[in-house]
Amino acid sequence: MGPKSAADMTQANRAAWNTGRYEAWQESLGSPADEAARITADPERAARRILPHLGSVAGKKICNVQGSHGRLAVSLALLGAQVTVIDFAEENRRYAVELANAAQVGVDYVLSDIMTAADLGLGEFDALVMELGILHYHLDIMAFFRVMGRLCGEGATLVMHEFHPVQRKLFQSYPDRAPNYFSTAIVQAPVPDPTGQDRVLGECQYRFWTLGEVLGAVLAAGFRLTAFQEHPDWTDPKIPGAYTLVADWRPG
Numbered sequence: 470m471g472p473k474s475a476a477d478m479t480q481a482n483r484a485a486w487n488t489g490r491y492e493a494w495q496e497s498l499g500s501p502a503d504e505a506a507r508i509t510a511d512p513e514r515a516a517r518r519i520l521p522h523l524g525s526v527a528g529k530k531i532c533n534v535q536g537s538h539g540r541l542a543v544s545l546a547l548l549g550a551q552v553t554v555i556d557f558a559e560e561n562r563r564y565a566v567e568l569a570n571a572a573q574v575g576v577d578y579v580l581s582d583i584m585t586a587a588d589l590g591l592g593e594f595d596a597l598v599m600e601l602g603i604l605h606y607h608l609d610i611m612a613f614f615r616v617m618g619r620l621c622g623e624g625a626t627l628v629m630h631e632f633h634p635v636q637r638k639l640f641q642s643y644p645d646r647a648p649n650y651f652s653t654a655i656v657q658a659p660v661p662d663p664t665g666q667d668r669v670l671g672e673c674q675y676r677f678w679t680l681g682e683v684l685g686a687v688l689a690a691g692f693r694l695t696a697f698q699e700h701p702d703w704t705d706p707k708i709p710g711a712y713t714l715v716a717d718w719r720p721g
């Protein structure tokens with residue numbers, strides 16, 4: 470059965486992201502000290518999907534939306550940015566804080582539902598960055614991008630590298646779901662196991678959005694689109710696997 474409300478969906482997804490996640494990061498990425506050593510050796514690599522769209526990040530105030538284990542945040546901090554992660558999962562926070570400490574950088578990790586984060590007085594960011602599995606946790610992406618606008622300072626840049634809906638809606642199999650690009654159904658499926666063992670570390674509820682819905686929500690919130698790129702799927706380069714959307718915050 471799907472969620473009754475956005476709050477139900479958030480509660481279910483938070484529980485899933487707090488099920489064995491710290492150990493799963495340790496198993497897949499290694500200890501925070503080992504992973505910090507790898508990122509420190511080449512911070513541009515961990516930020517490669519985002520960096521080409523930001524120019525120099527040194528001194529910029531950057532928010533990593535739903536930043537999970539903190540790899541992107543730590544890489545940006547190593548490059549001189551002042552980074553805040555907003556994510557609702559304590560087990561992610563634990564790994565990320567240990568990662569930042571081991572890399573000897575400061576990252577502010579705010580444990581919050583992103584939908585209420587603009588009420589926390591975090592100030593206005595120069596850039597918002599997010600990647601690989603963000604929007605399908607939200608039942609209302611119009612509201613999500615309005616929150617993004619509230620986190621932006623004037624002229625801020627939004628960089629989003631996200632899974633492509635053609636891949637997610639037409640080529641990825643989910644229980645009891647035939648491929649349907651325009652489906653608005655809530656899909657219940659295990660949260661990804663980063664170790665590749667397909668263990669069930671809790672079940673998430675997902676709403677997959679079409680490209681039109683995403684672009685419409687970004688524009689309606691008051692962002693100005695400056696770039697949009699599609700990227701081949703990692704395993705089947707004949708289909709799109711991801712896209713990068715870049716936009717400026719220049720409301721009315």
Ligand SMILES: C[S@@+](CC[C@H](N)C(=O)[O-])C[C@H]1O[C@@H](n2cnc3c(N)ncnc32)[C@H](O)[C@@H]1O
Pocket residue numbers: 479482486535536537538555556557558561581582583584599600601602603606
């Ligand atoms: C698939 S991960 C994002 C991928 C991550 N950036 C990476 O590169 O691995 C999704 C993240 O969204 C977070 N999340 C999901 N819904 C959220 C919400 N409503 N508020 C805050 N964080 C949320 C989860 O805790 C998780 O860290």
